Amino acid sequence: MSSDLPEFSAEFCARLREAFQRTGYHVDGVLAALGGQAHAALGRNEPEPARRASEDLAELGTLIRLFLLAGTEPEPAVRAALHPAGVAEALEAGLLRRARDGLRAALDLRPHGANDASWWVLSDLDSEQAGAPAPVDHVLGVGHASLSLVRATTRRPVGSLLDLGTGNGVQALHATQHAERVTATDVSARALALAGANLRLNGVRGELLHGEWFAPVARRRFDQVVCNPPFVVGPPRVDYIYRDSGLAGDDASALVVRQLPGFLAEGGIGQLLASWLHVEGQDWADRVHRWLPPNTDAWFVQRDVADPVLYVGTWLRDAGIEPRSPEGRAKAGVWLDWFAEHDVAGVGFGFVTLRRTDGAPTVVCEDLRQAYDDPLGAEAGGWLDRIDWLRDHEHDLPSATFVVPDSVVLERIDEPGDEGWSTVIRRLHRTDGPGWRHELDELAAALLAGCRGALPLSDLLGLLAAAHDQPVDELTATALPVVTELVRHGMLLPAEWSAA
Template sequence: MNDALPEFSTDTCARLRDAFRDAGYDADGVVDLLGPSAHAALGRGEPEPARRASRDAGVLGTLVRLFLLGDTEPADAVRSALAPLPLDDALATGIVVGGEADSLRAGFDIRPHGDEQGGWWVVADLDPEQAGRQAAPDHVLGVGHASLSLVRATSRRPADSVLDLGTGNGVQALHATRYARHVTATDTSARALRLAAATFALNELDVELLRGEWFAPVARRRFDRIVCNPPFVVGPPGVDYVYRDSGLAGDDASALLVRQLPAFLTEGGSGHLLASWLHVRGEDWADRVHRWLPEGTDAWFVQRDVADPALYVGTWLRDAGIDPRSAEGQVKAGAWLDWFADNDVEGVGFGFVTLRRTESATPAVVCEDLRHAFDDPLGEEAAAWLDRVEWLRSHDDVLDVVYRVPDSVVLEHVEQPSEDGWSTVVRRLHRVDGPGWQHELDELTAALLAGCRGALPMNDLLELLAAAGGEDAELLRTAARPLVAELVRHGMLEESR
């Protein structure tokens, strides 16, 4: 196990906060010190440019090398950088630990993290490379790519109550304090709760902390929004590392969350989580996740990646600091790959799930493969997707509406040489923002959408199109309804107001 549970007192956090503020050790200060090149290199796991940039930067440079690079620093320099926190208190808390001779190194990963409104500090365990040892079973991760992707995929619309299920270092709860009146954070790990408490105290935030597995700590309670970055790693049952292993086999942890989460939402409340699902031979992944859903739930499953089993196993072994070439790595990889083979697993899907509790008799369930690159965060898009689903439910016939094509939607033509010059082979409707949805169209549909400029209802446009092309108007309407609904869901058609 890790060292004894850390205890960050209110006074220790206040003095450490003062030290960080005095030094300018915040998200903007670190970027300004390092510059874009060294900061980008640090994000790639290349510390030397940051080390060089921080050499003559006084106490800020010391804090950067100590907490961000994992360097050993002279005790006198650390004492100056942490003032007004006494060095003895920092040693007693484990914020720094003894190194060689008269030198010290960080005992925790304490780093700035921010958004467009300001910044915080997040307390976590040192990663295995910084610590120089394999991760402990109760290791608490820092702010990684998965955490940041969930932050970007979560709606930030105002909410009265938010639950961060499996809070870890507390980063999701930090972001929730921007838009929620009351934030509750839970975890099964006592160590995670201690470090999350330190994160909240360091940032002067009031967050309710509860310990327990899954939804047990909040039984019979409901929340306007639930955010969860669960232990979603799939494979044989067991818990090597609390931050990634649920103890359940395969993708049962993701299935459990999807099944149970809606019951803890207020009516119309939403859940946003990361999840993994197995790609099993002879089974469509969308059918698999669809079976997880309880009644009365709108759901949007977004698949962002599918990993080959061998690559998946190697990635997670290295994440825990285990060399796949070592004797231990070979044994673990063998057992993991055997489990995949025995269960006909051909790949592991990963992505985002948005859920909403609804009283509608016709919940919307959509599974989409969005593995292409896009920059826009999914959080506001997820909220807008739920809005559009509700809008579609409130309209008996989507063809009675006057539409317009948003300015963010363009029509692309792919043409090839022909005897008459150029011949169109593909017409593609493309939304240039959000997740960058695309729809291939025929010439007739392209002409229909060209008329969607906020003047006539879709039914009238279909009548005109049928008359101009000698088509059957009723057949056009039948074909148009599902297409219009999908374009509305994707934000590529909107009601003209």
């Protein structure tokens, strides 16, 4: 464990914030100063362009080299750049450390932004920056998983939000934009210390509680819960608190999915990252479905499935362990043996949205492996709205009137034949959100062409049945599941929504 916890007082954080605003050490300022190419190179872990660009940036350049490039800077230059915060209090707080030729960062401190918001996020230096192996309570920076959850979180206004396993507190920072009250928990005292420092550094408030899983908030309810749990699957061990739960396999994800709905207020939603095993002879959807408590709407979105061998190698390198080293080979052997003993064929990863319901729950497990640009959080909120509507209209769906949104297009693939071109594939494509695609037959395409908000679905099916000499009952029975799926994916909407 790390011995000393960082101690950032509110007064020190206010002075740091003033220094960063004065020098332009924020998202927009750093981007403008470095330029697009050097900034992009820095994001790829190519520091030299940023170092060169920083040489003519005076105090901002000092902060960029100190915190973003992990360099050593002369103490007078650091003192000037941090003013009105003092070097002595920065050393005492654990932000800086002395080096042979000056001062170095003892923590990672970098601007972070989304939409119109800009913050600063403290975390631990990685092993390369620190020059030593990371301790078990290492607090990770804002990585790919954190950003994925940020984008997958619904941002509708709520009264109370719980950030379970807050880590450096980045989810809590984002939550302050749409939640009146934010509570953050973690089993790591170091994580809570840094999360608290980040809240104070950015001038926002939040409740911080120490403890395992949901224990710190027992018997409480929240309008929203977000969670980036230690979801790495494999043998029950803890190399790093931020990624390892000490539970075997995918039990950590199962625990959160199983318990989270009990901490939701009426109408509240939970959103988390999760991993699940793909076991030989089993459907992953059946596996995660068994995790759910009763009366819970659930949307499991699988973003990737990793091969066990690649999975082990990836997480060994994440820990700074070379797979070819004796330590790497030993740990890989234990990990792969565990996968083999449990018939693991792959490891799935994705997002989960949960909501308590008094009606018959809707549970959907689906793959979403294509690239998309829009944040999934807005789509998750829309998905919940659409399944509510479907539940309310379960018995009178044929009487509803629908429209095809402007964002949905029909693609056709034709092939040549003796009588000219003939359509072999009709694919409905939603051009926004996650970019859902559905292949349709000729009758389904004709049905959607009539969904213009004028006639109810039953009339359209009657006309289509007559035109194609089909029994209307059979055509209706075939069409309703297709319509339901298209509504869930936002590719067909109730006409009253577009009118509103």
